[in-house]
Amino acid sequence: MSLCSFLRLPSQALFVQFILFSLLCLGISNHALANTDSTKRQAFSISAGKLSEVLRQFGLASGLSLYVDSSLVNGHQSKGLSGEYFPQQGLTILLSGTGLDANQQTDGSYRIEARSSITINESSDLSTSIDLNKIDIVDENLAFTQDEQGYNNVFDKNLSSTYVGKQELERFKGSSPADMLSGMLNVYSADARNSGGIDPNIRGIQGPGRVPLTIDGTEQAITIWRGYNGANNRSYIDPNLIGNIKAIKGPNLERNVHSGIGGAIVASTLSVDDILKPGEAFGGELKLEGSNNAVDASVPRLSSGQSYTDIPGFNAQGDIYDPTLYVEPHSGGQDYFDDYAYRLAVGTRQEAFDLMGAYAYRKKGNHFAGKHQDGFYSRGSDNLQDNMIPDMANIYKPGEELPNTSSEMESWLAKAKLKFSDVESLSFGYRDTSTTYGEIFPSRILWERAVNEGVPQWPLSEVNAKAYNVEYELNPETNRWVDLYASVWRTDTVSDTYTAGGYPNEPYDRNASGNTTLRNTALRNAKEDRRGVTLSNTFALMDNLDLTVGGRYQHEKLRSDDRYDPTGGFRMYPKAGRRQEKEMNFNFAWKPTHFISVDAGMRYSSFWTFDDFRKSQLDKGNTSFTNYTPLLGKKYVYGYQETVTRTTTIDDVQSSIDNFETNRAMFESLGIDVDALIQQQLGRVGETTTTVYDRRREATWTPDEDGKYSRDNHPCLNEPSDIDVLRCNAYGQEIGTTTKVTKVKHLKGDGWAPVLSVAMDLNDDSRIYARHSQAYRFPSLFENTVSFSASLPSPDYELKPEHIYNYEVGYVHNLAGLLDADYADIKLSYYYNRTENIIERDPNLSFSNLEKQTLEGIEFQGRYDNGGFFTNLSLAYNFENEVCDEHTAAVLDYLSTSDCVEDGFVAGYLVSMAMPEYTANWTLGGRFFNRKLELGSRVTYYYKHEDKFESNYRDPSAISYYANTPLSWDTILLFDAYASYQLNDDISVELTGTNLSNEYYIDPMSRSAIPAPGRTFKLSLTAKF
Incomplete structure (x- = not known):
């Protein structure tokens, strides 16, 4: 396959090809200089x-x-x-x-x-x-080790980061990919137990494009619908292939790193150096693992094609009850060992090339919940739909099997590196991972029934992810103008996940007299292809001044094999679209004195998206997409009383007098004095009367040109002066005129953003630094195409890019000399993030730009290692998470909801991304018998989640589960421990215990109410040959 066919770059990316080949030619021209002394x-x-x-x-x-x-x-x-x-x-x-x-x-x-x-x-x-x-x-x-250098960079670089190396990753691998981020300060993964992937969150910033996750420079991520619980952005990853992970906090210009407004997660797969010993030319590594606390999932068979009337107990009315999906959960997780894994890797390191290949497999059954500290989750609730957490332990019993938590992974990894010289190389990488995992749509956990009937076991989701990458590096020591890196990459992901919104077995017609044949409306197919180019070169302009220039291009295509079927009930549209993003950046690294260093640069980025599914429906003339009614305002009605006072005139009584005269004979025959009646009417002339009338007047609350509502023109806050308003109420109507849509637009945008960092050495062992960085985050395919969870308010509506302003101040001190240790470092940092125009779902379930989100906190990182004893401590206090938007506040409750609320507004996504206010990670251990034996422990602490709805809203009881109510967690305190022994130079064994106190808890930022695993022991053996 040629390079061009591999990339299949569109014409708009020709400039990237030109830059790539120009730089490659520059590198080739300097090849002869690369080998000089x-x-x-x-x-x-x-x-x-x-x-x-x-x-x-x-x-x-x-x-x-x-x-x-x-x-x-x-x-x-x-x-x-x-x-x-x-x-x-x-x-x-x-x-x-x-x-x-x-x-x-x-x-x-x-x-x-x-x-x-x-x-x-x-x-x-x-x-x-x-x-x-x-x-x-x-x-x-x-x-x-190379990993140790990664840990050193946490303290050596003038930005905030955290790092996990190969040994720590494999030691605390946990039960799901999300566990790889455990122990990383202020770094989380949302929906850890029911997603099969990672949804990164750094310092409270989360979502598509906000915190990109790359693996060997390649990127894959897809947004998944979670029903009433919003959506989450998944990157699928096999922990068995990962050699290290680095989390960079905040926007940055780190070389060859794709950073979002929240930072970046940079993962690297296993390399030859992870497998071979130093100086070794050929070898391999075999790793075997086995754990308890898991049991094979009893996965049901689908009933597609059958009639639901043939299934005893099947109820098709309302929320479907399907008895074929229910199984009796096991208990006693310590006695089940259905969790095992193995990996074989071989490699060779030669003078002219390196080769490496690896195969990894893991199968894990449903895990068991913890048994203790479940009071927060079992206290009960009057209305389960409002808040499910108080009854979670009454549904998922402590110590019982948790359905829909199993997983199976099979992966292949191949790498090759051609070394033309010590300073020039060409590398190739290939990765293939197939994942099958348990998953249930959160909205299909029927909490009213679950207390008595349990939670159904759904069929398993499947994902296959492939990645390809080619990297070229040239760094001739004697040519100060060339330090070149270039890469091209591609990822292909096919997923069939139970996230479409329906049921595994749903009839075409719920009426028994209709078509009762069952079909699967829960399975969603998605095909996501990404391809990209990364380029950079560093110029040594002077001995104390470097310039790094770089560029990045990425094209994303999303499509689906699902058939659009408007009769699918809860099932949402298949999503299809394309997105392109380009970036160019430069950064100067200047050291004006030996104790001051300055980094200054800028990034230009641009994007466009196109909704292919919407266009296909327009081409077919589907009126659901061709006819659109833009909202021009909301109707309100004033209630008031009008008092009318008037004087009686001769004209008011003349008709009565005329009537008496016309019928005088009749009245007098009845003995009535007609003249007296006429005189009575004439006596009313000149009298005054007062009448009170109930009146109504309509008014319209109109939005601005961006569709935003304001209190400034709210009818109830700006009453007319000519009436005394008694009440003002919404009329229950929205005003709009049907418009025909004829074309789907390319939505696009661009922007420049600066980065500045200054550091000063106070002495040989300590320094301070200050950073200011900005970045743009452009709308994702999820936000700019029609499908699930939310939509654009109009086909022509263009979301503004998010713009973050990040400030950070840090202090670093090396205490190794003072404490007579190999390593002894502390780092204290303060951060402030303000994101303007942040994209969010509003109360109308439409995407819009909120005014701003502000996040603020302090972090402490410290380590000590004297060779025999070691400890690491990290602490965070996140004291500010405020979201402001007058439009959202006014629409929710124009009288009492503040423009700024804690964590986020009801019905939005941000409220479910809030981090723990306090968090801590502490590890300590020792090495014995000439480092053959290592004993260690880890303590993890998360402060409880406090529901901010109580303080944000006048009537929080009106906030329901259907509005993406966050899943609260109690204070979490976890204890882990391990013992590792090196039997000889080639073989080691390790025993790891996690959640030793067997605590019952739910992970922070979960979108599916599924508890984490209870006490688990893992035994592993690693053999090199």
Whole structure:
């Protein structure tokens, strides 16, 4: 397959192709310079201290790739390094007198070994040029591994981030992909137990495009309907293939990172270095795992094609009751072991190429809930539809099997890297993951019945995700103008998920006299294809000034094999559309003095979307899409009384007098005095009378040109001066004129956003930094195409892009020297995020731009490791989450709802994205018997979710479950522990226990009311060969 056919780039992306090939040609022209020796000296200022810490700082400053066995450097001190040296010369000076030498490996890295153990490689030369862009300090005993460098960057970079390496990922893999983010400060995944994927949330920012998740630079995400519980954005990922995850908080210009307004989740798959030992040419790794607390799911067979009248007990009226979907849940999770996994990976590292392949499989049954601390979830509720959490433990019994929580994953991974030289390479990657997992549409959990009948076990959802990527890197050390990276990638995802809104078994006609044949209206098909290009190059303009320029292109296409059927009851439209996004950016890295560094840059981004499904319906003349009635206002009616006072005139009585005269003979025959009657009428002339009338007057509340309502012109707040209004009520009508839609528009937008960061070293061990960054988030396919959960208020309505203003101040201190430790760091940061024009669902279930959301908090991160004892502590206090919008407040309750509310407005999505106000993660442990045995524990704390509806609204009892009421959680305190033992150089075993207190709880930001797993033990074996 050619590169062009692989990408199938549209004509609008020709400029990206031009830039790509121009930069590649630039790189090729400099190929001859790539292999010459380094002649550039570098300035070093590294204080004396432990040799391990000095080598770490030297690696950061020089960029040399080092492999270090910590047992060789423990106990050694170093005088440090000060002055200008060639990097290799500096390394030699640091190792002098230690009995250690540096031996260059075939991959260009250096292995630090005892002098007597070094085998001289004739081709090795300490003066050989090194890739100074790579910082990869690796220690076989967990001190200087590539993952350790990832942990170091949390404290070394002037932005907020958190990192999880391979060992920690595999240790606390948990029961679902969302557990990979556990322990990462202020980083979460929504709907962890009923989604099969990850929906990232960083510092309360969540949703499509707000926090992109990339795997080896590729991206896949699709928004899924959750019925009355809104929607969530899923990225499907197999934890068994992941080598590390980095979460970057806030918008940034990190090189080759796709960042949204909330930051980015950057995942990397396993690499050759994860499988092979340092210096090893060929090898492999086998990993076996088994856990308890899971039992095989009793998945029902569909009844499609049958008549529901043939199924005893089937009730087709109202909410369908299907007895074929109900099974008796198991109890006693500690006795079931239906959760196992294995992975085989092999690789080779050669002078000219690297190859790696891996196969991974995991099958997990339905997990069991915890048994203790369930009081918050069992206290009961008068109205289950208003709030289901108080009865959750009465439905999902503590210690019982939880239906719809099983999963099965099978994945393949292949990687190849061609090394043309030490400074030039071409890499290829392929990933294929098939996932089958339990899922139930939240709106189909019938809470009134579930207390007595339980929750049905639905059929399983299926997803297949494929990814392809090609990367080219060129970094000739002697050419200051070239440090090139280029990649092309593609992802293809096919999903058949139980998220369409219907039922697994639903009749065509619920009336028994009609068509009673059952069909599946719950299954939704989606095909999502993405393809992209990423480019960047760093120019060393001066010794203290670098310029990095980059670009990114992504094209997304979403379609479905579902047939549009308006008789499908609750089933929503199939979604189909296209979206394109382009970005260009630049960043200057300037160090005006040795203690001040400045980063300044800007990003230009643009997008367009097109609704293919809407166009297909317009082409067919479907009146549901061709005829549109724009809302021009809401009717209100004034109630008032009118008092009328008037004087009687001769004209008022003349008709009576005429009547008496005309009929005088008749009246007198009856003995009536006609003259007296006439005189009586004449006596009324000149009299005054007063009458009170009940009156009504209509008024219209009209929106502005953006469809927004304001209190400024609300009829009830701006009463006419000529009447005394007694009452003002909505008339129950919305005004509009039917309009014919003839064309679907390309919705588009663009914008520039700056990023600025300044850092100052207070001394050799501490520094402060301040950041200001902005970014735009353009509407996603979910928000700009018709389908489920919400819609645009009109076919021509264009949402504005979200615009975030991020401010952050941080303080970092290295305490390693003071505490005589290998690592001892603390980092304290304050953040403030204000997002203007944030896209949200309004009370009319239409997408609109709210005025702003403000998020504010402080974070603390700290670590200590002296080789024998280690601990990590992270704390967060998120003290502000405010959403403001006069339109939404006025529509909900123009009298008493404030323009600004906590967490978000009812019926919107933001209210379900609110983080815990307080959160903490604490790990501690020790290494024994020459590091062969490691014992550790982890404590996780989340403060309870307090329902803000009580304070946000005058009458919170009117807020119902149907309005996306957030699922509250009680205070969560989890205890995990592990014991790892290295049997020999190649084999290790580990026992991990999670939720040791067997607590009953629901994860923060869940959209499906399904408890998390109870106490679980996992035994794993890792063997290298």
